[in-house]
Amino acid sequence: DIRGRDEIAQIGHEFNSLTDRLQTTETARRRFVSDASHELKTPLAAIRLLSDSILQTENIDPETTKEFVTDIGREAERLSRITEDLLRLTRLDSGVAETPGRIPVAPVLERALKMLRPVAEEKEVEILIVCDGAEVVSTEGELYQILYNLAENAVKYNRRGGFVRIQTQAGAETTVITVEDNGIGIPDGDLNNVFKRFYRVDKARSRAAGGTGLGLSIVSDTVSRRGGAIRAESIPEGGTRFTVTMPCLEREEDTP
Numbered sequence: 001d002i003r004g005r006d007e008i009a010q011i012g013h014e015f016n017s018l019t020d021r022l023q024t025t026e027t028a029r030r031r032f033v034s035d036a037s038h039e040l041k042t043p044l045a046a047i048r049l050l051s052d053s054i055l056q057t058e059n060i061d062p063e064t065t066k067e068f069v070t071d072i073g074r075e076a077e078r079l080s081r082i083t084e085d086l087l088r089l090t091r092l093d094s095g096v097a098e099t100p101g102r103i104p105v106a107p108v109l110e111r112a113l114k115m116l117r118p119v120a121e122e123k124e125v126e127i128l129i130v131c132d133g134a135e136v137v138s139t140e141g142e143l144y145q146i147l148y149n150l151a152e153n154a155v156k157y158n159r160r161g162g163f164v165r166i167q168t169q170a171g172a173e174t175t176v177i178t179v180e181d182n183g184i185g186i187p188d189g190d191l192n193n194v195f196k197r198f199y200r201v202d203k204a205r206s207r208a209a210g211g212t213g214l215g216l217s218i219v220s221d222t223v224s225r226r227g228g229a230i231r232a233e234s235i236p237e238g239g240t241r242f243t244v245t246m247p248c249l250e251r252e253e254d255t256p
Helices: 007-056 062-094 105-123 140-156 202-210 215-225
Strands: 101-106 126-130 135-138 161-170 174-181 229-234 240-247
Touching: 007 062, 062 215, 101 105, 105 126, 105 140, 105 161, 135 140, 135 174, 135 240, 140 161, 140 174, 140 215, 140 240, 215 229, 215 240
Parallel strands: 126 161
Antiparallel strands: 101 135, 161 174, 174 240, 229 240
16 A cells, blocks of 8 residues: 555556566466367377377277277367467567568469468458558568468468458558458457457367467467557448558568
């Protein structure tokens, strides 16, 4: 408890404020470790169960063995994705980053979509691109992660025969990148939470689609780190729109 308004009281206020911030940070750290452990434990448990089934089943037929091994491989890939995303978040939290530059959006977007087109074709999702000569201040790797994660979500959580529209708009100081779809959408009550780590609108559906619950948080942290902003909104006709605004002019501190 603090009384008075002298220097000692001011120091007391600062000390209490620091203690509150430390407590908030520690609570967030514990929650993150708990969530990460849970996410890693799920595919590990599946791999163990499947491998035990193969070892303990006598005279298991080749077809069943192949099915189980395929499932093990799928869970291992999921484990790898979670690990890679955790490493990206660790790098973001550490504050260590490459020097950014003015990166053209179009070629990086094309590279990201090249990886996603087989999935889109399988789901019969049409990808529409309206891309001008926009640039953003970033690194190529960061821009790839932003575009890939947003486009991947739009494709995976879409309906068969749906569409994904990606558009860029270059301004004098900022570039706006819009990724929208006519898929299953996000309930309004979840829109403010989708950028939180490990948050899932529908846990079962997200895991079935191979999601880690980290993609949008990586996008949000990366965009914020470069002085940009991102927002999510529901489309009245159905679907979701993500709007990313990023600087396109380098600041003095960005120049090596």
